Amino acid sequence: MTVGTTGGRRERLRAETTAEIKRVALKLMASGGPDAITLRAIAREMGMTANAIYGYFATRDDLVTTLINEVYTALADTVDAAWAQAPAGRPAGRIQAWARAFRGWALANPEGFRLIYGDPVPGYQAPEGGAAPDAAYRVCTGIAALADAAWPHAGHLHAHGDFQWSDFDDGLLGKVRPAFPDLPPAGVALALRLWGHLHGLVSLEVYGHLRTQTVDPDKLFQEELTQLVRSLGLEPGD
Amino acid sequence: MTVGTTGGRRERLRAETTAEIKRVALKLMASGGPDAITLRAIAREMGMTANAIYGYFATRDDLVTTLINEVYTALADTVDAAWAQAPAGRPAGRIQAWARAFRGWALANPEGFRLIYGDPVPGYQAPEGGAAPDAAYRVCTGIAALADAAWPHAGHLHAHGDFQWSDFDDGLLGKVRPAFPDLPPAGVALALRLWGHLHGLVSLEVYGHLRTQTVDPDKLFQEELTQLVRSLGLEPGD
């Protein structure tokens, strides 16, 4: 018979082991990069056999998918919190807070960033259906919120490109859209371009393609953010 | 004794084999992603033993480094050509041509793009000293040229951030700088931000983080480019 009852000793142990596997995997990734996530290394660290992990995760890719979900969630939590903490009355400040939180998280968790946005793990193939859907959804909502906050000021500067709703309906933004009824198609396009700016600089920085060219990425990002906010018709804070 | 004489049969065969190894490696990468670059797979394809490749490349990483150099060079050639072909008198047109060439190449060679700008191959560690120096230098020069062409129009819009030469001297841009004597530190910062914009959107697109959000990245990139050019104080062409 299945155990069924909640709080059973077995279930507790199982949950702890599962957590330890993930913890060790993240530790290995932090110290040795995404390549270091191997079942054998994890098992070694835990004093187990590699095959024992198959009792908790069907395949290595399954484990990686889980990790991505959790890391993605941590990112979403970070940027959401930064957004929520900034006063709602000042769109520029909120956008800057969101962007800084995003960059800060990425620099503090470069392996996590790679795991989410790069070629993560040798041979890993993201599953079709529900990979990191919730966190991706939340980050996406955050981006849309940026554009929504700026749109009243930036709209007249960016109402180009002849975008249609059909350009976005299939994607994540299509699902996020109802939450921002005042955002027209051009506003959604603006959101994506904002996302491109922020992700672009941060990605260059995390992957080290900036280090070879400038000593002070901090100042550069600050300037980018200032210009970005200005281009939205807002006055940058601090 | 070493052969010494040029045009020797042995040398010719050797050069051909070297070329074939690289050709097969690129083919494997194109069909199976960067993961597919394995010495054994290459050798299998060529009817050889994996160890035979060690006669041509010291290690697998050596082979990958060579591939990166060549792919990087192809990219540099592409964007350089696009830049040179566009009339020098119209900065906006040149910038758009460069950017479109960059995106076009990236979309046509997604694995190559990953090889250069992403986490390329499982376990691969780029060598310290002279990895892809020439092509990187050329792409960097291209970026600086973009900023240089736009600076007379964009300067007054972007002369912020209090940048110093010391922010760039150590990097690639420091070495490129003499070629653009009229570009001030803020102009170099602008170049890096331009690069961030272009790289950012293209990278999102290549890695598929855009596909989940919009159906028509083409239109989006077009719009981004238009706004970018406009933000430089230029009038976008076509």
Add this chain to the structure above:
DNA sequence: TACAGAAACTTCACGCCGTATAGTCTCCTC
């Protein structure tokens, strides 16, 4: 309390990988 069965874990095995070492064959040069 004894026992059946589920769950956790190990052992063994297979085929992949990079790579080190030693040996073989072929062709060029003197």
Add this chain to the structure above:
DNA sequence: GAGGAGACTATACGGCGTGAAGTTTCTGTA
């Protein structure tokens, strides 16, 4: 035609993910 350099193979080692089968440990029920 002999010597040697260069191209390539055979074999082996350790690491990887993963499948199948076996062993131990725990747990709910009779």
